[in-house]
Amino acid sequence: MGARVTMRDVAQAVGMSPMTVSRALRDDRTVNDKTRARVRQVADDLGYVYDSTAQAFRTQKSGFVAVTLPSVNNANFAETFRALTNGLGEAGLQLLLGSTNYRVEREEELVRQLLTRNPEALVLTGGHHTEETRKLVQARDLPVIEMWDLPEDPLGHVVGFSNSDAMAHIVEHLVATGRRKLAFVGASEGADMRGAVRRAGAVAAARAYGLPEVEMIDAGPAPVSMRHGAAVIEAMGRDVAAFDALVCVSDPVAFGCLSSVQRMGLRVPEDLAITGFGHFEVAKVSNPRITTVNVQAEDIGRQVVDLLQGIFDGEIDAPVRFDVGSALVVGETT
Amino acid sequence: MGARVTMRDVAQAVGMSPMTVSRALRDDRTVNDKTRARVRQVADDLGYVYDSTAQAFRTQKSGFVAVTLPSVNNANFAETFRALTNGLGEAGLQLLLGSTNYRVEREEELVRQLLTRNPEALVLTGGHHTEETRKLVQARDLPVIEMWDLPEDPLGHVVGFSNSDAMAHIVEHLVATGRRKLAFVGASEGADMRGAVRRAGAVAAARAYGLPEVEMIDAGPAPVSMRHGAAVIEAMGRDVAAFDALVCVSDPVAFGCLSSVQRMGLRVPEDLAITGFGHFEVAKVSNPRITTVNVQAEDIGRQVVDLLQGIFDGEIDAPVRFDVGSALVVGETT
DNA sequence: CGGTATCATGTTATCGATAACAATTCGGCG
DNA sequence: CGCCGAATTGTTATCGATAACATGATACCG
Incomplete structure (x- = not known):
């Protein structure tokens, strides 16, 4: 339990140089098979544990890919994260995760950290960052990928989709089914840029279709979820019936709204339509099923992995911009 | 964009030794305030970025706390993770997260990685591990915390609650409200030990109350969620009415069951009671609200942080065993 | 004003693995 | 048997920050 076992100790035990041990433990084929076997055996016996820190230091390659997510407590982001973990794990890379709590200042702090x-790549969620974050990132010769958005002025590579286009499809669908007076349910203005873009998308689309101005229903500061949607609608009471449709920033919010609307005896979709965003499980299981947009979170993760692989293999030179798209999923709430 | 900027470069630029730079950038108060300011200024100008890898190597302290979770896509675990991130972040520690996908073999691989x-502590979710994992961990002089369970034979410290006790409370409540024929809805036997313990708890409690044997409804391999609960009940059709209550392994599964049960025209709780586990948001927002058990995921995270702080400060010697408890939350489904 | 405590900075060695280069061993062949 | 190329193993220097120790500068005291 004293000093830790190093390659030097293993080397001494097998009567060879540390270099040979190093080679044997990796799969360098210049070492003799018998030697390798013996080294491995001894390393095991001594309880040797490889020191990635030393390796990272010496080789100047950390084996890390840094990732920021707004929140882990979100099935979509979690799905992307899972895809990243699995894909990069196969390439021997480890994820270094940080969550920004939907705040760019927090993101800046996180990126700095x-x-x-010394990550080998940086994967950011979203396309909105502080100036300082942009500077920090660009001062480094490091592959950067922004995902979950299609920023105008990207830092590097992009794998995402257009939140405002997706919202436009929802509005289009609502118009097609005869709805005119829309309300948008989402977080307060401020931190959550993705939410803001969705709202703006809805507003713009409504204008384009000549609908009356979209009403804003503020469910509180981001992140908003089921209970916020439920609470804000409950607080409104039957006033909500004045609208034809509630366009929600996400499925969980939509489900919360749906629940409150039903509790007060209104029928969905007869009295009021409701739409979500993100194709969360709850949208498919709820009763009625929620009309939503499928954003293919897992696909985003997979595409990012592919992209990184390409970058590390030196096959990619120019910044890549990949739109994974999104698709309207019509449920029973519209 | 050539070689990276190191402390040596900064030192050269200010005309001092690297040691002074090192001291200035940390908050060593042996450096003169003016010197510190100048060093910081120059470091900034040169775009110096601190190299944690080198620090970790030299000091043999990584600044990492390693954490394994069964899945990130789970509001409860995510909540614990958030609490850990925030709490440890304040202490200057970074989380190194791995997800086991509910499999101990995957956990072993992960722990090895x-x-x-060189993490400064290891936080594992659950109390079931492979023999190899136990050996790996115990061969190291490293603080270990198991959370979310109260294992019989812990590896080190424990912060959790009794899953089987919690299940017993649910069964007790069902008995008190006149239910006798129970079915347990959860994942197939195998990987998910936490699920298995809950099931065993339900079975044992039912026996203790002299109820008929608990029926098993297999929702598929772990992890099971809303759609699995919904699917398995839908597949059963009206046979489900033969039971008095569905005891579900988690709230999402319970919600899935609830949804399918309602779709086929049965009333909850009149025709059938349903219970969940974990006090997820959906339990509080669904219609009717789901009777569940509050497991205080955030509290677990906070307690783990406190415990680690105590350990790092050298205030804790003997292994700690902390039961955060759990509480029945009666909803409208029973 | 000499001497000592305090403050501020510098020097040297080091953490563990490995790239780059050097040396040795071995088998095969004329 | 001697020589050559391939297969193995060894040596040395190094990544960047910092602990431990050493030194130089300054203040303060009787």
């Missing part, structure tokens, strides 16, 4: 770990 | 990063 993550960069000190 | 995480240990090479």
Whole structure:
């Protein structure tokens, strides 16, 4: 339990140089098979544990890919994260995760922290960052991928979809089914840029279709979820019946709204339509099923992995911009 | 964009030794305030970024706390993770997260990987591990915390609650409200030990109350969620009415069951009671609200943080065993 | 004003693995 | 048997920050 076992100790035990041990433990085929076997055996016996820190230091390659997510407590982001973990794990890379709580200032702090770990790539969620974050990132010769958005002025590579286009499809669908007076349910203005873009998308689309101005229903500061949707509608009471449709920033919010609307005896979709965003499980299981947009979170993760692989293999030179798209999923709430 | 900027470069630029730079950038108060200011200024100008890898190597302290979770896509675990991130972040520690996908073999692989990063502590979810995992961990002089369970034979510290006790409370409540024929809805036997313990708890409690044997409804391999609960009940059709209550392994599964049960025209709780586990948002928002057990995921995270702080401060010697408890939350489904 | 405590900075060695280069061993062949 | 190329193993230097120790500068005291 004293000093830790190093390659030197293993080397001494097998009567060879540390270099040979190093080679044997990796799969360098210049070592003799018998030697490798013996080294591995001894390393095991001594309880040797490889020191990635030393490796990272010496080789100047950390084996980390840094990732920021707004929140982990979100099935979509979690799905992307899972895809990233699995894909990069196969390439021997480890994820270094930070969550921004939907705040760019927090993202900046996080990026600063993550960069000190010398990651081999940086994957950011979203396309809105502080100036300082942009500077930090660009000062480094490091592959950067922004995902979940299609920013105008990207930092590097992009794998995402258009939130406002997706919202436009929802509005189009609502118009097609005869709805005119829309309300948008989402977080307060401020931190959550993705939510803001969705709202703006809805507003713009409504204008384009000549609908009356979209009403804003503020469910509180981001992140908003089921209970916020439920609470804000409950607080409104039957006033909500004045609208034809509630356009919600996400499925969980939509489900919360749906629940409150039903509790007060209104029928969905007869009295009021409701739409979500993100194709969360709850949208498919709820009763009625919620009309939503499928954003293919897992696909985003997979595409990012492919992209990174390409970058590490040196096959990619120019910044890539990949639109994974999104698709309207019509449920029973419209 | 050539070689990276190191402390040596900064030192050269200010005309001092690297040691002074090192001291200035940390908050070593032996450096003169003016010197510190100048160093910081120059470091900034040169775009210096601190190298945690080098620090971790030299000091043999990584600044990492390694954490394994069964899944990130679970509001409860995510909540614990958030609490850990926030709490440890304040202490200057970074989380190194791995997800096991509910499999102990995957956990072993993960632990092996995480240990090479020299974490300062290891936080495992659950109390079931492979023999190899136990050996790996115990061979190291490293603080270990198991959370979300109260294992019989812990590896080190424990912060959790009794899943089987919690299940017993649910069964007790069902008995008190006149239910006798129970079915347990959960994942197939196998990977998910936490699920298995809950099931065993339900079975044992039912026996203790002299109820007929609990029927098993297999929702498929772990992890099971809303759609699995919904699917398995839909597949059963009206046979489900033969039971008095569906005891579900989690709230999402319970919600899935609830939804399918309602779709086929049965009334909850009149025709059938349903219970969940975990006090997820959906339990409070669904219609009717689901009777569940509050497991205080955030509290677990906070307690783990406190415990780690105590350990790092050297205030804790003997292994700690902390039961955060759990509480029945009666909803409208029973 | 000499001497000592305090403050501020510098020097040297080091953490563990590995790239780059050097040396040795071995088998095969004329 | 001697020589050559391929297969193995060894040596040395190094990544960047910092602990431990050493030194130089300054203040303060009787």
